[in-house]
Amino acid sequence: MSTAEAPEEPDGGAPDESDGPHPTQDLDDTVHQRVRLGVLTVAREADRVEFGFLKGQLGVTDGNLSRHLKVLEESGLVAVAKGYAGRRPRTWISLTPQGARALDRELRALRELVRRLDSYRPPTEPPTA
Secondary structure (H helix, E strand, O other), X not given: OOOOOOOOOOOOOOOOHHHOOOHHHHOOHHHHOHHHHHXXXXXXXXXXXXXXXXXXXXXXXXXXXXXXXXXXXXXOOEEEEEEEEOOEEEEEEEEOHHHHHHXXXXXXXXXXXXXXXXXXXXXXXXXXX
């Protein structure tokens, strides 16, 4: 079993705590969930997106997508509009300004996490005899 310890700085000390909190502290649980993150990113790519399209893109059931949309709508991150296309009922989803900001914050946190991991170099261990 291994244990995690703070990586050492080049001078042999622990990392400077002034670097701020770990990037995972900036992840938003509402946004970060896989389906909800998918909804927000697909909605970012269009003015509005149709429920059936989202369902197919994300590979989820009607009920599953509906539940996630309810969470996002109640959080003010998406707007849901119901209407008709011809005689068929349709549901359209669009990203709100608040949703766009939340997605931007999430992406910044993920980029910082990747940057941090990409720049980490494990200490070299002396060869064993």
